[in-house]
Amino acid sequence: MITIEKSERLKNLPPYLFKEIDRQKDEVKKRGVDIISLGVGDPDMPTPPHIIEALQKAATDPQNHKYPSYTGMDEFNNAVARWYRKRFNVSLDPAKEVVTLIGSKEGIAHIPLAFINQGDIALVSSPGYPVYNIGVQFAGGRSHLMDLKKENDFLPDLSAIPDDIAKKAKLMFINYPNNPTSAVATEEFFKDVVQFAHKNNIIICHDAAYTEMAFDGYKPASFLETQGAKEVGIEFHSLSKTYNMTGWRLGFAVGRPEVIDGLGQIKSNIDSGAFQAIQIAGIAALDGDQSCVDEFNLEYTKRRDILVDGLTGLGFSVKKPRATFYVWVEVPKGYTSAQFTSLLLSKTGIVVTPGNGFGSAGEGYIRMALTVGQERMKEVVERIRSVEI
CATH class of the missing domain: 3.90.1150.10 (Aspartate Aminotransferase, domain 1)
Structure with missing residues (x-):
């Protein structure tokens, strides 16, 4: 034994x-x-019927039974770019600024492996989605926690981050609309984040999984709508909550090409991409009727x-x-x-x-x-x- x-x-x-x-x-x-x-x-x-029907049809096509592309089908990445243009008026190059994920959780967990070395620091919200901290820990880094407080509308106080920590930090994870607090970000906050990232040379990783779950006429913004945001980071998105597809495992990351490329390199060495039939269903979701x-x-x-x-x-x-x-x-x-x-x-x-x-x-x-x-x-x-x- x-x-x-x-x-x-x-x-x-x-x-x-x-x-x-x-x-x-x-x-x-x-x-x-x-x-x-x-x-x-x-x-x-x-999950809406038209998405299920797209999967059913695609699953019978033998062309979809082979290994998919590591970084996503061109057709799906193009659909992501179309959706971002329509939803947020953000232009993306699907060949360089989009990568398909097996759910956004997978990408969030893997991004530290691309940029965090042993002992490096990441800025992580508390309370926050546990995968941010765990991904950093698995990569050999350590998290500096940014407390989200009621008196600050559950937005991190960037001025409270010590200068020496800010200068050493490689990544910052933010998430708005927020899990678990349900807080939303202001335009001013996103501008402050971009300025902070430029000043301290930090990659921003914005988890935007909940932008489509909003009420009373409110339309959450994409971080990438902020001027200069694409220069400093990427945004993770998921079809899980928007289209009730949690079990399907399909998401994507978009933004700074070099960051997308780093994440793609990690993925090509760890996984074999998302099932093409599910990506085709994802195209139906993103391009289809949003009612x-x-x-x-x-x-x-x-x-x-x-x-x-x-x-x-x-x-x-x-x-x-x-x-x-x-x-x-x-x-x-x-x-x-x-x-x-x-x-x-x-x-x-x-x-x-x-x-x-x-x-x-x-x-x-x-x-x-x-x-x-x-x-x-x-x-x-x-x-x-x-x-x-």
């Missing part, structure tokens, strides 16, 4: 903060409690209003989000994020995500995803109403 020892990179991973939640969830299920999960950001509505996106957002708006209005009526401090399908809720006084998450699960069968699971600066909050229908969302409010807090 050989001895199995995990690598240092795995040993050094942050602890799995949701392990206790999973244990409690199993216990609650065993009691026969009806679980309502608002914990995972996975859309519950199906399905409007319909999804209308449904999310109704769910948001039920949940936020209900929680506000119960005395919770919560701001109605303008984008994403997350609601960022302050926990009642006297509770930590983990304690309140545990209370909701054990007393009501409602699963939420503790804010500290996204970084220490998320302590004091929970994240609730709008991933159940309106009637179930009403039930969420009523179950919480029944609990003595």
Whole structure:
């Protein structure tokens, strides 16, 4: 029998903060409690039929059964460029400024491997999508955390980053509309980021997965709309949330050609590209009628209003989000994020995500995803109403 020892990179991973939640969830299920999960950001509505039909047709073509291009089909990259021009009025060269991803998570995890050396620094938001920090760690770098605070509208305070850290940093990860806080960025903030990047020679990696999930007429901007942005970085996008395609694993990165090329080099050595039939379905999604996106957002708006209005009526401090399908809720006084998450699960069968699971600066909050229908969302409010807090 050989001895199995995990690598240092795995040993050094942050602890799995949701392990206790999973244990409690199993216990609650065993009691026969009806679980309502608002914990995972996975859309519950199906992928639109025209996208599924495009996949079905493409999957029968033997030409699509071969190895795909490492960096994406020309046709898909061209569709990405068309979509960016139409949606954001941003011009892209599909041959140099677009790379296809097996979901944006894959690209986000791999980008540090292209630019981070042992001991290098990346600027990472806290709270934030855990993959930013983990990708940096896997590449041998270290993260300097930029705390997102309520008093700063959950935007990082660039002036609070020490000069010596800024000068050493290679990458900065930002994400707006934001997961988990649902905050949105201002034009002024993006301008400040571009100026900061130029001053300190930092590559900006903007995670724009939620730009199409917006409400009340609000249209989130692309970072690349900002003058000079394409000179300093790239933007990650995904079809997952926009078209309810989380399981399909298709996304893309766009922007500075040298950065796109570096990411493409990593991908060509690690993966073999996205299945062409799925890329063809992606073309149907990007080029097709976008009314399905409007319909999804209308449904999310109704769910948001039920949940936020209900929680506000119960005395919770919560701001109605303008984008994403997350609601960022302050926990009642006297509770930590983990304690309140545990209370909701054990007393009501409602699963939420503790804010500290996204970084220490998320302590004091929970994240609730709008991933159940309106009637179930009403039930969420009523179950919480029944609990003595």
